[in-house]
Amino acid sequence: MTAHAPAVAIASRAEHVQRITTPGGLEAWLVESYAVPLVALEFAIRGGAAQDPQDKPGLATLLAGTIDEGAGPYDARGFHRAIDDLAIHLGFGADRDAISGHMQTLSRNVDEAFGLLKLALNDARLDKHDVARVRSQLAAELKRDVNDPDAVASKAFREAAFPNHPYGRPVRGDLATIETLTREDLIALRERLFARRDLKIGVVGAIDAQKLSDLLDATFGGLALQNDLAPVAPITLAHVGERRIVDLDVPQSTIRFGRPGITKRDPDYYAAVVANHILGAGTFTSRLFTEVREKRGMAYSVYSHLNEYDECAMLIGAAATKNERAGEAIGVIAEEFKQFAEKGPTEEELDKAKKFLIGSYALRFDTSTKVASQLVNLQLDGFEPSFLDERNGKIAAVMLDDCRRAAKRLLGDGDLLVTVVGKPAGV
The missing domain is CATH 3.30.830.10 (Metalloenzyme, LuxS/M16 peptidase-like)
Known part of the structure; x- marks a missing residue:
């Protein structure tokens, strides 16, 4: 999707935020705006690359890159065609502390858009050939990084600042281990992270609270109630002065x-x-x-x-x-x-x-x-x-x-x- 809905012009931003609690117990913040017929959704599930197993850095990034590569009845090509045909923008990403997703759709396609998001979250195929393809793309990026001064400097800083800590590991993985990441690893990580606990949702656009509530329960309600996060210890930047x-x-x-x-x-x-x-x-x-x-x-x-x-x-x-x-x-x-x-x-x-x-x-x-x-x-x-x-x-x-x-x-x-x-x- 190439267009963005303009933000609603308001003297007080906070008074236009509706805090919704769905019948299924999900909470979301909504700003209704009918200036243009678009709906934008952002969400985050706490637990990102810091939850990668120590010997499998890059797993959360690989998961974020594969959950929209085919889901439910659609293979990867069919899933992307369904998105493109309806001018839906759907994507996922991983950072240190969360896996996030975003969706933009015309309001007339909102049911179909949420349906496709539901499939990606709950029924991603994670077919082995798609996992291998996305993994090879990450490996190609990592190979380029070897001679990229910015990437090398960031890596050196991260490793010095966070020794023996999850924050010291690379978000996108490591060349030495990237090929060891498997479909089974992705399924295990998804089962640990994808849950309603610590799920944060923000929605802006041409949709009312009742409609959104129904769609959110249908989309996210199938996730597990509790996640299973490994503790991440507080850390202070190390080796200051070096x-x-x-x-x-x-x-x-x-x-x-x-x-x-x-x-x-x-x-x-x-x-x-x-x-x-x-x-x-x-x-x-x-x-x-x-x-x-x-x-x-x-x-x-x-x-x-x-x-x-x-x-x-x-x-x-x-x-x-x-x-x-x-x-x-x-x-x-x-x-x-x-x-x-x-x-x-x-x-x-x-x-x-x-x-x-x-x-x-x-x-x-x-x-x-x-x-x-x-x-x-x-x-x-x-x-x-x-x-x-x-x-x-x-x-x-x-x-x-x-x-x-x-x-x-x-x-x-x-x-x-x-x-x-x-x-x-x-x-």
């Missing part, structure tokens, strides 16, 4: 850096969001961009951002520069972290950051798919719909002392875990 080099014969050094972050539940989180925007997230206005690119011309882009898995909050970033300037670039980044931790932002920087963060928030709601995704993310994070109206107020309430305190907490002594791929000089 610099690790992966030798690769390329003219440019690719840099990844990071340190522990602040969770979304922390009272200082929104002050940290503002502080990080000033430091590295404000693309063309951040201090890192100014110092590394504008003043010294060392990198085309450099950034930092706050990232949070279920069991780890981080501040991470990246840059790329000529090999001969790698050491200099890392030094400038580290010094900027140290200076910002010690002195924090200026009043002018604070004011500009807050205006940008508040003004740009509306861009997260300019299509129905984005709205549905926001509804699911809020549920995963444990927030109420009221957060949709409260978020900008939390940004606006950040004062200079708050931002400086959060910067000090976030950046500490300025030490970073740094991984560099290339032939860097001065590191």
Whole structure:
């Protein structure tokens, strides 16, 4: 599907969110909007790549890639033809902590769309030849990654940051083991993860609560009530202060850096969001961009951002520069972290950051798919719909002392875990 329904224009976003509980006990958040005859659904099932068996990384990604390759009476070609004939967009993905799905359909095809989604979730064939085909596609991507500096840098950073932990394993798998993933492995993982417990659903579009309730029970009601998740231990970013080099014969050094972050539940989180925007997230206005690119011309882009898995909050970033300037670039980044931790932002920087963060928030709601995704993310994070109206107020309430305190907490002594791929000089 090529079109997106525009998000409904409302003064209060939260008051238009209906919390539905179906007769079968499922909960979903719905925003009705009849501006265009489209329905967008997003959902997430907690338990993603972190649930892969230790010796079978990539299993959740392979599962997400195969459950729409034939289901029920349809083989892979027939299933995709059924989707295409009705202009339905249906897809699945896996990240660290969840397997997610999305669906977009014209409202006149909503019954058929939910029916196809039901088949994929409950009756995916997982035929061996389809599993082999998708697995070979993943293997081809992994082979390309071997000589991709960005992929190598991310892998080196992940392994250093999360030693002997599920977060340290690759989401898309490993060349050494990808061919060992079997249909039986996929069935076992599906039985463990696909359940109504921890299922989060967001829907936006031309559908009412009663109709949606009936469709949700028909689609998701056949899933098991309880999942069977392996515990994932909380972890703090490891090896902060170390610099690790992966030798690769390329003219440019690719840099990844990071340190522990602040969770979304922390009272200082929104002050940290503002502080990080000033430091590295404000693309063309951040201090890192100014110092590394504008003043010294060392990198085309450099950034930092706050990232949070279920069991780890981080501040991470990246840059790329000529090999001969790698050491200099890392030094400038580290010094900027140290200076910002010690002195924090200026009043002018604070004011500009807050205006940008508040003004740009509306861009997260300019299509129905984005709205549905926001509804699911809020549920995963444990927030109420009221957060949709409260978020900008939390940004606006950040004062200079708050931002400086959060910067000090976030950046500490300025030490970073740094991984560099290339032939860097001065590191």
